[in-house]
Amino acid sequence: MAGSPTARRRRLAIELKKLREENGLTCQQVGQALDWSGSKVNRLETGSGRVQPSDVDALCRFYNTSDDLRDFLKRLAKDSKIRGWWHAHGSAVPPWFSVYIGLEQDVSSLRQYQCEFVPGLMQTAAYAAELHRLTNQLTGDELRSAVDVRMERQSLLTRDDPPDLWAIVHESVLRHVIGDRQVMRAQLEHMLCVSQLKNVTLQVLPFDAGTYPATGAFTILGFPEQEDPDVVYREGMTDAVYLESPDDVGQYTRAYDNLRAIASSPPRSVKMIKAIVEEHSR
Incomplete structure (x- = not known):
């Protein structure tokens, strides 16, 4: 169940x-x-x-x-009436994102494309705090709760029988300095560590990849039960869109497969991230 x-x-x-x-x-x-x-x-x-x-x-x-x-x-x-662990954090988790966290707890796979920020499951606390500080009107306590939720979500990747995460990030994500160079260097180093997990695959879509079939970040959530079809998640500033129709999911699946084909291989992606880490260390 x-x-x-x-x-x-x-x-x-x-x-x-x-x-x-x-x-x-x-x-x-x-x-x-x-x-x-x-x-x-x-x-x-x-x-x-x-x-x-x-x-x-x-x-x-x-x-x-x-x-x-x-x-x-x-x-x-x-x-279904039982409240999830994230509800204890109150307003730090908006209702539209609460739905996503609930679904995320039960996935068998996550296929994610990010063109602006590091995927949430790969973020450091310092990087996440900078994002929340800039994009949300949160009190100090709410900010800490929002970061705590993001950190707690990451336990998903190291639990028993974890889901497979395949993350594709645009090169601009790696070069967009959030916070300062020290925060960004630590963030990129953390991405490299997470990418070493056996259930995680990381690819970078380089600037010179040419045209590609995506206009924004999205995630395809897959579930272990055949009765539970995939869901496409797209997040906005104040809400989110959940797509479940076979046509919609099929279109995003094809787009993701195309992104995966033109992105750098995992080894080349790791090499690129390490080179940017070196730039931040100078």
Whole structure:
């Protein structure tokens, strides 16, 4: 079963929608049969609201599911109410990013392209603090909490059965000095350390790579269960976009494969980062 509350809620929504479609019914038809509104059924299937186990029980009985499936889905509904560890940090984690952290806890793979900043899972505390200080209106306590969350997220890469992270960063990320040269040198050295993990692959997209099929940073999240399709995540200044349709995910997957093909190989990328570290050491 999916581990984080966010992943459980998403899995439940997927299963409820699949049950309705297998029965050849619309949300409106299901709502009428249960004396609900069609919009309520839609909310249950999109995970946009809290799902009560009693609602899941009613739907499963209406769809005439097996007892085992009904118990499984009711357990998902109950467990999806549990708050994740990141909720303890309050306003330091905006709601739109809370969704991402919840999904990130259960991924089996992360394919990430960054063209402005070092990927969050590779950032040092000093680098992360500089980013939060410049881009968010946070109090001192909120800033510390935001950095703590970022550092806690990184334990994902070294836990038992960690996800595979494939990160492609544009060369401009390496040359854009955040903080000062000392902060940046330590950051690049940390990237090199993280890249040595067996589940991490790091590539640099050099300035001379020519044209490439991406207009901004994005992440493709993959999950271990076949029932949980990939999600594309794109982050803005005040919100985020989550794309799940097969067409959207397919387009980003093809773009990522093209980026991977034109980026420098991992060994050449490491060599490039080491050369920039040397520049900051002079």
